[in-house]
Amino acid sequence: MISVEGLTKRYGDFTAVAGSDFEVARGEVFGVVGPNGAGKTTTLKILSGLIEPSEGTATVAGYDVEDAAMRSVLGFLPEESPLYEDMTPLSYLRFFADLYDVPRETAHERIDAALSRLDLEHRTRRLGDMSKGMKRKVAISRSLVNDPEVLIYDEPASGLDPLTTNGVLKFVAELADDGKTVLFSAHNLYHVEDVCDRVIVMLEGEIVARGTVGEIRATHGTIEYHVYTTVPVAEVHTTAGSNVIEETETVAEPSGDGARSDGERQQTHATRDERGDEGTSADASAGESSDRYETVVPDMAAVEALRERATAAGGEVVDIRTVEPSFEEIFLDIATPSTGASS
Amino acid sequence: MRSALRSLLQSPKRLSGTLRIARWELTRSAGGFDRRAIAFTIVALGLAGGAVAAGIASGPGDVALDRNVYRVGVDADSPYHEVVAGSATLAARPPSVDALETGEVDVVVGDGEIVADDSEKGRAALTAFRGATRAYNDRLMRAEEDGVAAFPVAVTLSYEDRTLDRDLSAGGGGSEIGGASGADTDADNGDQVSSSDDTSEDGTDERSAGGTGGLPAVGAGGVSGTDSGSPADIAPPFPFESLVLAFAFLVPMNFVVQLYGSSMLGERTNRRGELLLVAPVRPIEIVAGKTLPYFLGTAIVTALIALAVGGGVVSVAAVVPIGLCFLAATFLASMLARSFTELTFVTVAASVFLTSYVFVPAVFADIAPIALISPLTLVVRDLASESVSLGEYAFSTGPFYLSGLVLFVLGTGIYREEDLFTQRAVPLKFLDALCARLTRRRSVALLSALSIPFVFVAELLSIAVLFALPMEYSVPVLLLVIAGVEELGKSIHIYAGFTGGRFDSGTRTALVLGVLSGIGFFVGEKATLLAQAVGLPELALGRAAFVPSGVGGIELVALALAPLALHCVTALISALGASRSKRGYLLAYLVAIGVHAGYNFTVVNAVV
Numbered sequence: 001m002i003s004v005e006g007l008t009k010r011y012g013d014f015t016a017v018a019g020s021d022f023e024v025a026r027g028e029v030f031g032v033v034g035p036n037g038a039g040k041t042t043t044l045k046i047l048s049g050l051i052e053p054s055e056g057t058a059t060v061a062g063y064d065v066e067d068a069a070m071r072s073v074l075g076f077l078p079e080e081s082p083l084y085e086d087m088t089p090l091s092y093l094r095f096f097a098d099l100y101d102v103p104r105e106t107a108h109e110r111i112d113a114a115l116s117r118l119d120l121e122h123r124t125r126r127l128g129d130m131s132k133g134m135k136r137k138v139a140i141s142r143s144l145v146n147d148p149e150v151l152i153y154d155e156p157a158s159g160l161d162p163l164t165t166n167g168v169l170k171f172v173a174e175l176a177d178d179g180k181t182v183l184f185s186a187h188n189l190y191h192v193e194d195v196c197d198r199v200i201v202m203l204e205g206e207i208v209a210r211g212t213v214g215e216i217r218a219t220h221g222t223i224e225y226h227v228y229t230t231v232p233v234a235e236v237h238t239t240a241g242s243n244v245i246e247e248t249e250t251v252a253e254p255s256g257d258g259a260r261s262d263g264e265r266q267q268t269h270a271t272r273d274e275r276g277d278e279g280t281s282a283d284a285s286a287g288e289s290s291d292r293y294e295t296v297v298p299d300m301a302a303v304e305a306l307r308e309r310a311t312a313a314g315g316e317v318v319d320i321r322t323v324e325p326s327f328e329e330i331f332l333d334i335a336t337p338s339t340g341a342s343s
Numbered sequence: 344m345r346s347a348l349r350s351l352l353q354s355p356k357r358l359s360g361t362l363r364i365a366r367w368e369l370t371r372s373a374g375g376f377d378r379r380a381i382a383f384t385i386v387a388l389g390l391a392g393g394a395v396a397a398g399i400a401s402g403p404g405d406v407a408l409d410r411n412v413y414r415v416g417v418d419a420d421s422p423y424h425e426v427v428a429g430s431a432t433l434a435a436r437p438p439s440v441d442a443l444e445t446g447e448v449d450v451v452v453g454d455g456e457i458v459a460d461d462s463e464k465g466r467a468a469l470t471a472f473r474g475a476t477r478a479y480n481d482r483l484m485r486a487e488e489d490g491v492a493a494f495p496v497a498v499t500l501s502y503e504d505r506t507l508d509r510d511l512s513a514g515g516g517g518s519e520i521g522g523a524s525g526a527d528t529d530a531d532n533g534d535q536v537s538s539s540d541d542t543s544e545d546g547t548d549e550r551s552a553g554g555t556g557g558l559p560a561v562g563a564g565g566v567s568g569t570d571s572g573s574p575a576d577i578a579p580p581f582p583f584e585s586l587v588l589a590f591a592f593l594v595p596m597n598f599v600v601q602l603y604g605s606s607m608l609g610e611r612t613n614r615r616g617e618l619l620l621v622a623p624v625r626p627i628e629i630v631a632g633k634t635l636p637y638f639l640g641t642a643i644v645t646a647l648i649a650l651a652v653g654g655g656v657v658s659v660a661a662v663v664p665i666g667l668c669f670l671a672a673t674f675l676a677s678m679l680a681r682s683f684t685e686l687t688f689v690t691v692a693a694s695v696f697l698t699s700y701v702f703v704p705a706v707f708a709d710i711a712p713i714a715l716i717s718p719l720t721l722v723v724r725d726l727a728s729e730s731v732s733l734g735e736y737a738f739s740t741g742p743f744y745l746s747g748l749v750l751f752v753l754g755t756g757i758y759r760e761e762d763l764f765t766q767r768a769v770p771l772k773f774l775d776a777l778c779a780r781l782t783r784r785r786s787v788a789l790l791s792a793l794s795i796p797f798v799f800v801a802e803l804l805s806i807a808v809l810f811a812l813p814m815e816y817s818v819p820v821l822l823l824v825i826a827g828v829e830e831l832g833k834s835i836h837i838y839a840g841f842t843g844g845r846f847d848s849g850t851r852t853a854l855v856l857g858v859l860s861g862i863g864f865f866v867g868e869k870a871t872l873l874a875q876a877v878g879l880p881e882l883a884l885g886r887a888a889f890v891p892s893g894v895g896g897i898e899l900v901a902l903a904l905a906p907l908a909l910h911c912v913t914a915l916i917s918a919l920g921a922s923r924s925k926r927g928y929l930l931a932y933l934v935a936i937g938v939h940a941g942y943n944f945t946v947v948n949a950v951v
Contacts, residue, residue: 012844048621050760071623082613084371095367099360099622142618 001026001150001181002047006056009042009205016042018205019056024183024198026149029176031196032185035335038202040185041079041154047183048076048152061149072100075143079154081136085128089120089138092127093145100146107145114141118171133164140168151175153184157191169195189328201334208334213327220330224323225303228292231315233306292318360624364632372606372636413468416442416451423452423476430475433468586705588652589722592662593701595644597694599666600673603637604690607677614764626758630751634670641666654722657731661721664743665701671750672697678754678763679772689769700800704807713810715739716803742803745796752793756780777836778843787837787856788863791914794832795867801828822947826939830932833860833910834917838928841921853922857915864914865907905946913939 002024009017017039024030032040045051047058049065063070083092090111097107115123118137127135136156143151156172157165165188173195176182186192192199193213201209201216209216297303307317325333415427416438427433442448443460449468450459459469487493610616610633619629642663649658672693680686705719714720718739721731756779757763757772767775780790805824809817837856840846846856913935920931 045760050617050620052761068623068625071621074621076618076621078614078617080614081618082615084615087371095363096618096622098363098367099619099624101623 001028002030002058002060002183004043004047004056004058007043007046007053007058008055009039009046009051010054015205017046017053020200020202020207022200022207022210024181026181027176027179028197029172029182029184029195031192031199032183032202033187033189033192033199033331034185034202037204038335039205040202043202044152044154044183044185048074050076072146073149075146075148075151077139077143077151077153077156079158081139081142083127083135083138085126087127088124089115089127089130089141090123092138093142096142097145102146110145110147111141114144117174119167133160136160136164136168140171149181151180151182151184153182155186156184157186157188165191189326189331193327201331203335217324217327217330220334222298222325222333224325225297225299226319226321226323227295227297227303227306227317228319228321229295229306229310229315229317230292231310231313232293233295233309233313233315361628361632361635364619364624364629365635368606368633369636372602413450413464413471414448415468415472416448418452421452426472426476426479429479429482430471432471433475586702586719586723588654588726589658589705589719590702591652592645592648592658592719592722593665593698595648596641596666596669597698599637599641599644600669600690600694601687603634603670604673604677604686605683606633606637607674608680608683608686611677611763616763617760620760620763627755630674630755630758634674634751637670638667641670652726654725657725657736658722660736661718661725661731661740664740664747665697665718667747668743668750669694669697671747671754675750675754675776678757678776679769681766681769685769700804713803713807716742716807718743742796742800746800749793749796753777753780774835774839774842777839778845781836781840781843781845784846784852784855785859787840788859788866790836791833791860791863792867794836794864798828798832798868818947819944822943823936823940826936826943829864829910830913830917830935830939833864833914834921834928834932834935836860837914837918838921838925842925846922848922850919850922853918854915857918858911860914860918861907861909861911864910868906868910905942909939909942 002022004020004022007017007020008015020039020043022030032043034040042051046053047060047065049068049071052066058065060070061073063073087095093111093115094107097104097111102110115137118141120134120137120141122130122134127138130138136159140153140156143153151172153172157168160168169191172182172184176197184196196213198212199210199216200207209220211219295306297306303317303320310317410431411434412432414434414436415423416436417424417427418438419435421438424435427435436442436448438451438453439448440451440453440458443451443458446460448460449465450457450472457469457472459465484493491497610619616629620626624632642659645662645666646659649655649662652658673690676689676693677686680689701717701719704714704717705723707714715735715738721736721739724731753776757776759779762772762775762779765772765775777790780786802825805821805828809821812820837853837860840856841848846852916935916938917928917931920927920929920934
């Protein structure tokens with residue numbers, strides 16, 4: 001449904017997008033993520049026909065993006081969608097439906113359906129008197145008045161409260177279920193992780209990672225093993241190579257403080273577990289009063305070596321937890337390569 | 344540009360998109376007004392208009408701030424009572440010396456003597472009374488059936504065009520050159536503007552008779568036409584009332600452009616217009632749709648004013664291009680400005696310039712052909728029931744139509760996401776607007792040709808400003824100004840192309856662009872042939888302005904290609920500088936002006 005080949009945009013000496021290639025299938029929700037200035041919005045604007053590419057080709061629903069006819073099958077939602085504040089939602093949406101040559105009766109049905117699905121009341125109130133969330137819903141409704149095949153949403157939940165954000169993201173997912181192809185960017189990577197079938201990660205105009213969130217995690221993410229022992233094993237070092245974790249950290253924790261400290265750590269892990277991470281030890285307990293020593297190692301070989309050392313020292317391994325990095329951590333890892341591996 | 348315009352005009356679907364946007368703009372703009380503010384504005388304008396109309400309708404003599412300011416004690420039976428009653432300044436009171444002492448009257452008319460209070464006011468009242476008596480006597484004399492007996496000396500006034508006449512080295516004052524000898528020049532050409540041929544049999548000048556046609560002339564009590572009085576009262580014909588009425592056409596435009604500019608800039612504020620850009624309409628349709636209601640509004644208001652003041656189709660046809668130019672200048676300003684403050688500054692500057700450009704020349708509607716550079720002159724003539732030829736209409740309005748069109752073309756070029764929401768200084772945005780129209784090298788020639796309306800306007804304005812100065816000063820300055828204006832018109836877009844990265848900065852490219860610009864400008868310059876259609880070159884400065892550019896009489900045939908060579912060489916010089924740097928361009932531009940001015944002086948001295 002969307003095809004991009006060698007897409008490049010230059011502004012003088014500055015290259016905003018450098019030879020992007022990707023394809024988006026019908027009914028797919030495709031995410032574009034990256035830090036500020038990565039080229040996300042430029043890519044989206046090229047695909048919506050707002051900006052001419054310097055090089056490369058891009059087609060949307062079979063139309064070249066520079067073909068004005070493409071805009072008839074496209075619904076675009078910019079990051080900021082300031083409305084004509086002296087208009088009402090109905091007059092605003094009717095105008096755009098008229099502009100897209102939608103018959104009056106059909107337009108009325110679509111507008112009513114979109115506003116209803118987004119739970120927008122006060123349809124005859126002045127837009128200037130509406131909250132940001134309500135305005136955003138009107139803007140999203142506007143992107144649907146022409147019943148487009150492809151939707152390009154730039155930060156659809158930008159600046160919205162969590163409740164409205166959830167509603168908007170759910171709506172985006174429903175649009176994909178209806179057969180719409182959705183391309184959207186977001187700064188909040190949890191949104192991308194939740195909604196997108198596939199994503200590309202952009203950095204300084206280039207695509208540096210692509211695939212499903214799982215694929216990207218497998219490629220770029222690093223699983224950590226948190227091993228808890230009853231004796232300190234400071235001499236234990238990783239055996240998987242210094243390129244994964246440079247040093248292991250052994251933390252000695254007195255029983256009282258240790259319990260609290262350990263509890264905090266477990267609280268952190270629990271939060272990650274809630275997101276679906278694996279590997280929490282079955283007998284781990286946050287309120288345990290005995291001393292526990294935590295060592296972080298990169299792989300199972302190091303875990304085994306650690307267990308042998310602990311046993312040799314008269315102790316034992318009481319808990320092992322695996323922690324998968326979130327997509328956000330992977331993104332940060334990719335976006336800031338100079339900092340090395342995540343800790 | 345041409346393809347876009349063609350596609351807009353040829354495609355009903357695109358036209359319907361324009362109309363939809365126009366309808367939306369109309370309803371949205373109307374909905375954005377506070378009803379009480381509208382009502383207040385209408386009432387205020389109505390009152391102001393009513394006051395002005397009442398003043399004009401009642402005649403300038405009846406509108407007096409000093410009405411009844413002096414009290415004259417005069418008996419109702421005295422012949423001076425009618426004098427006092429006929430003067431707006433004087434008020435009649437019963438004659439009494441006591442009243443003079445108490446200050447109740449300023450002057451007392453007694454039996455055979457007139458006594459004034461010994462004060463400043465008393466002396467002023469006496470002077471006013473004498474003037475009123477003189478005017479009363481004049482009125483009586485004019486009422487005499489035997490005019491020759493009343494005024495045994497008749498003087499015919501004719502106003503001659505100033506000419507260069509002999510040559511600049513004559514050293515005479517401007518007034519001398521333009522005086523008696525001017526008539527000789529006209530006579531030699533067999534094209535007398537005003538002499539006995541223009542004079543009616545009764546010895547009065549038809550051009551000045553009755554001021555502007557059916558409307559009375561007002562000229563400090565002047566003696567134009569059949570008026571009478573002392574020689575000190577003679578003043579050039581001045582179409583006061585027609586001018587005031589013509590000015591009424593300009594007033595609504597200042598309101599319309601403010602609304603229009605706000606609407607256009609509003610699209611740029613907070614990227615609001617982005618959504619229109621992703622709709623299936625082209626930028627030219629958006630601009631046309633948003634402009635149409637304001638243009639039609641201007642035309643309708645113009646027609647209504649014409650109806651109210653007695654103007655005809657000519658008045659409306661003359662004012663519409665002014666409105667178009669106002670809107671076009673405002674549109675481009677709204678594309679360049681970064682804020683409403685900046686927009687206000689630019690639009691006010693444009694309004695003042697355009698108002699001055701159309702109003703000041705119209706003041707000379709009855710005496711100088713240069714007045715035709717303003718379409719308002721056509722309105723003045725129309726209000727005076729004088730005819731306007733098609734050539735005069737083309738000459739007056741052509742630059743406005745063309746300038747308006749070019750301004751819209753430039754503004755539409757940057758009506759796109761990459762320019763619309765970019766905050767850059769106005770001059771840089773202007774360069775962007777020029778650069779946006781440079782799609783290929785030959786676009787340079789096209790832009791050079793399109794600069795002609797502005798060059799033409801600037802040169803005509805220079806003539807209008809300088810023609811009152813003595814020739815020995817005005818002509819050299821004019822030739823220098825012309826060189827500067829033309830070189831700018833030929834080179835600024837080349838500089839924009841280089842700074843915008845549209846062209847590589849090689850010497851060969853600069854040479855090609857310079858030659859293309861020179862050719863384009865030369866071809867476009869032929870439009871100034873229009874100047875001859877209405878006889879502007881009969882004016883000495885007009886000849887100086889347009890003859891050196893290759894448009895002239897038979898004696899210049901041998902030099903037909905010289906202007907082409909000049910334009911190519913000077914444009915080439917500027918292009919070479921522009922390809923280097925900003926400083927390089929400025930230096931090269933100055934050199935080009937020097938070469939061009941040198942050429943102008945040489946040709947003027949040799950030919951004119």
